[in-house]
Amino acid sequence: MAIRLSTRLLNVCIASLCKASRLDKAEAVLVDGIRMGSLPDVVTYNTLIFAYCRYVGIDEAYSILYRMREAGIKADVVTYNSLIAGATKYCLPSRSLDLFEEMLQTGVSPDELTYNTLMHCMFTSGYPDDAYKVFQEMIEKNVRPSIITYNTLINGLCKSGNAINALKLFRNLQRLGFSAELVTYNTLINGLCKSRRLGAARKILRELGDSGYVPDAITYTTVMKCCFRSGKFTQGLEVFSGMMSRGYTSDVFSYCTVISALVKLGRMGEAYTCAQQMLSNGSGLDIACYNTLIYMYSTEGKLDKALQLLKEIEESSLESDVYTHSIIVNGFCKMGCIDVAHQQLHAMEVKGCGSNLVACNSLIDGLCKVGDVDSAIKLFNSMDLKDSFTYASLLHGLCKVGKFHMASKIMITCLREGINVLSSAQRAVLAGLRRMRFGKDAKKLRTSIWKARYHMPP
DNA sequence: TTAGGGTTAG
Structure with missing residues (x-):
């Protein structure tokens, strides 16, 4: 006998399948549910839209929105927030703005999350002035900002080359009725480090120490990276061992940072040891981890190992990216294997990674080093971006x-x-x-x- | 919804 699920139970089932990124199964449950008389609601569709934005793509999420409308269910603020976040993830600022306009026109009021997401979208798309306009509109519309709003602003200001204003905003937080969180400190320390304001970064790091918050893996990696960037390798490695001794041994970001620095220093033995530690202790190895390992092997001329890892990536659920292929192209160039490097560059274009500036630069360098300057000039002249x-x-x-x-x-x-x-x-x-x-x-x-x-x- | 990592010259 077929059992009709209540809407609540249907939503619980779909949510748990979406959480496990089993979207096909979630869709099947929805179809079966409707066939057996269950009534999906706005929560059902919002859950699917959120999951499609996160795991599949924005267009697929839109198709759920259309089905939701066909079913006579009106999109709410949660629907739009998910879609705006999705458009941000796929770097589509105009789509975010269109969605924002659409929600206003359909009488859906934006909330704090909408404004935060839209602001973040404008910053990451390279429109800091528009991001600030979003913030102003939020205030005008009496939507109360939260510490996340200010963290987003501080981060955006830092990333758009305005670390001084980010610092000013940080100093104003208390007057605005907020206390800095660990995220706020980490964001600002990173921004100050990247804009080479090391004195100010050190000051904020000391303030973090006095704040009662305990520095986390992100704080350590940020500081470590800052040391490497300014050539203070010994100091950076000390930060890494301090981090390990405090029990942050599973963080793959820190392993990638330190392996890469060791490879650049030519300390290959230590790089291999660290890579081994990452493979045994690191949790959630992603494409950047693989790229770091490929970089390590390529730099040593072990291109066979690098290609073996590429094969592993292709057979897994991960996807190689521009970094992967650029590192391999560069590895072959360094070995003087220009033809193979060319093939890799071509494979990169076929795969849809596009012609990559770094890979082309490596090839120009490789061609010059093997004495084929004419081909290097030809490649140089064919490049739109230099x-x-x-x-x-x-x-x-x-x-x-x-x-x-x-x-x-x-x-x-x-x-x-x-x-x-x-x-x-x-x-x-x-x-x-x-x-x-x-x-x-x-x-x-x-x-x-x-x-x-x-x-x-x- | 906000914070950290991975590639190229000499």
């Missing part, structure tokens, strides 16, 4: 084969485009011109470098 690494690699390659005038011309173009030319590349071109007794051209180039440095017209 950065200081692109220019540095090509300029060094051109200098190596004595093409100083071409290097000089390219460097002037680069400076005019506002891209920073690394000082090593500048020195190589200038020294080459002088050595070949092209003193006048060297002087001209020097003037262009000065004008670019002091933002003068060319």
